[in-house]
Amino acid sequence: MGRTRRLRPGNACSGVTMIGSGRRNWNMLRAYVPGGPWTRVVGPGSTIGGAESGFAHMPLGHRRESLRSLAMELTPNLVPLSRLVGTWAGDGSGGYPTISPFTYHEEITFAFVGKPFLVYTQRTRGADGTPMHMESGYLRHTGDGHLELVLALPTGQVELAEGSLDADADTLTLELDARVWSTSTAKDVSATRRTYRLSGDTLDTVLDMEAVGESMSRHLESRLVRQG
Structure with missing residues (x-):
């Protein structure tokens, strides 16, 4: 069973959930809001102490401080990606020359697990809540602005x-x-x-694809917002 170690005031984003033998589970990263409750910043699970507001509801100054503290916890190569860590959700639209247009709801998570990469997970659902797609993988920043992303898709592809x-x-x-x-x-x-493309608490995503004999064409676009 896991046990949660609380943060000390003034030490934002340094607390973690300890699992089993003491390995860090950064999917349950917490942050202390001065003068407020313990709240969840990254990953699933309920907030501590019954808090209803998370990172997206922090005052701007507290959010910036939390991101700066998180950056200090990341391995050096991931510091430039610190703003990306968290869960993002919103609506999108899709299409392709061979299919009819459609809409969907999307959720993406970039999680830090104490290693020099971010764990990426993505899921989409239709307007009626029906599961549509999912994919998972690992994002690495190898330095000097160079990125590598390895993805596995249940449709039989690896990117x-x-x-x-x-x-x-x-x-x-x-x-x-x-x-x-x-x-x-x-x-x-x-x-x-x-x-x-991340600006403030909004993440815009675009996927172009070359498939089934078609040239590179727009397939998906979504606008997501940071989740608390």
């Missing part, structure tokens, strides 16, 4: 993507081009191009 990270005071942009390997029974997907 090996590389690209660039562009960061300034207000915006974080990830652009990744992927080679795709498919199983013998999967639909033919040759390549993908992914863009993630």
